[in-house]
Amino acid sequence: MESKTSILITCLIFATAFQLLLPVSEASGCGSTTTSDLKIGYYKDKCAKAESIVKSTVSYHVKNNPGLGAGLIRLFFHDCFVRGCDASVLLDPTPENNQTEKQAIPNFPSLRGFEVIDAAKAELEKECKGTVSCADIIALAARDATYLLGNISYEIPTGRLDGRVTNSTEALLNLPPPFFNLTELVASFARKGLSTAEMVALSGSHSIGRSHCSSFTSRLYPTIDPTMDPKFGASLRKLCPDPQNTTTDGVVPQDFVTPGKLDIQYYKNVESLTALFFSDWSLLTSTETRNQVETYTKEPEKFNQDFINAMVKMGNIEVLTGSPGEVRGPTCRFVN
Ligand code: HEM
Known part of the structure; x- marks a missing residue:
């Protein structure tokens, strides 16, 4: 286990190397x-x-x-x-x-x-x-x-x-941006102490909510990306015009099948090439992540449990429990 001293030394080296003006902890x-x-x-x-x-x-x-x-x-x-x-x-x-x-x-x-x-x-x-x-x-x-x-x-x-x-x-x-490939996604989550499997589980969040067209129009124009189902691509084109010809940025549901439900439909969409982002499709590009996607399409209970564990773990990332942390108030919009 890394000792507090070695963490502090690493922090000092980091701050000195980059000549940061802020206090080390900040x-x-x-x-x-x-x-x-x-x-x-x-x-x-x-x-x-x-x-x-x-x-x-x-x-x-x-x-x-x-x-x-x-x-x-x-x-x-x-x-x-x-x-x-x-x-x-x-x-x-x-x-x-x-x-x-x-x-x-x-x-x-x-x-x-x-x-x-x-x-x-x-x-x-x-x-x-x-x-x-x-x-x-x-x-x-x-x-x-x-x-x-x-x-x-x-x-x-x-x-x-x-x-x-x-x-x-x-x-x-x-x-991580929506154009990241699997290697980049894995590295981005690893930097925060999260595993590839945890990244795949958390991505299930893309079974709810919306996306702005600008997050995926690069997959629609000038041609529909072959990593996307062509019919799905054609229907998205109707909802999201070519950004060359418009200044508005519309929104579409992330999951057209069960848009308001946090569920395993996301993984079915990934498999059928009907998920919005290149990063979503990227989960099919290694055996390990592809198998996990497939497992979740069949085992909702496993997805639920993995999602819970990963959310709790994400909530532990670099938390502040002492100085320079504070309980902000009266509003969350400004420091004390
Ligand atoms: C794996 C890497 C990820 C990428 C590249 C990514 C990217 C994106 C993008 C581009 C959007 C659409 C934003 C917009 O245009 O409106 C989005 C939406 C969303 N993402 Fe992710 N995301 C990732 C992981 C996650 C994780 C880990 C969570 C939560 C645990 C998450 C939860 C959501 C939710 C709930 C929405 C819908 C938000 C809304 O409706 O307001 N995403 N994501």
Whole structure:
């Protein structure tokens, strides 16, 4: 096991090598990062209603607009992959910093669900001021959305603190784009401590929500990519005109068969070449990942369990449990 000293040395070398101006812990995500500090029911004695407040807020919003549930699950992924699960993705631009994660290409204008987090935070501040971190709200909201859209229920450890730094370049460098091939996807998840199998399980999230046309029109024009079913490609062309001839960027469901259900239909779509992204198709390009895709098409229970494990593991990425972390308030949009 890597000792704390060796982690610190690695961090120091990293920061020095790149001559970063920020303190080491802030620059490299090398603060207190012991995942063992997280625990299930962390707020039980600090704010007994914390989890139920998040749940009822998410439930209210997702029932009105199921797309927000998809947004919340993606928000969790986009938070955890950039500086760890520290709610850095929620920070608004300020006069001092106009280059935030939420303004970066992978997040703007597609990322959604921010108003649900705002609503939950407002309720939580009324109930127990300054107690529940925004990073934990994201993790709990994603968990609750998973239940509402997939009937998949699990507990998730809490006790994360919120970060104070947000940087748009880091979002661009850490979030995998839809044109990545399998080797690139595997490397992107491995950098966050997630395995290839966990990447395949988490990709099941593409059975819900939407995509902007711009995320996949390179597969439709000038010719339909042979890695896509030609009929599917032709129907997508009707929904998404050639970007050469239009300035509007429409949206389409990720999964045309069961669009509002978090389920194994995604894997069936991947197999039948009717998933939207090149990255989705890439899961067919190794025996290992192709077999896993096939297994999930037949074993929904296995998918559910693997998805749960991978979501919990993703929630442990580089979490802050000490300095320089804080419980942000009264809003999740600005540091204290
Ligand atoms: C494997 C690499 C991944 C790539 C390349 C990728 C890429 C994308 C892209 C391009 C979109 C559409 C954005 C838009 O144009 O509106 C999207 C949507 C989505 N992604 Fe991923 N994603 C990946 C993994 C994940 C993971 C790990 C999760 C969650 C665990 C996730 C959850 C979602 C959800 C729920 C949506 C729909 C969002 C909405 O409707 O607002 N994705 N993804």
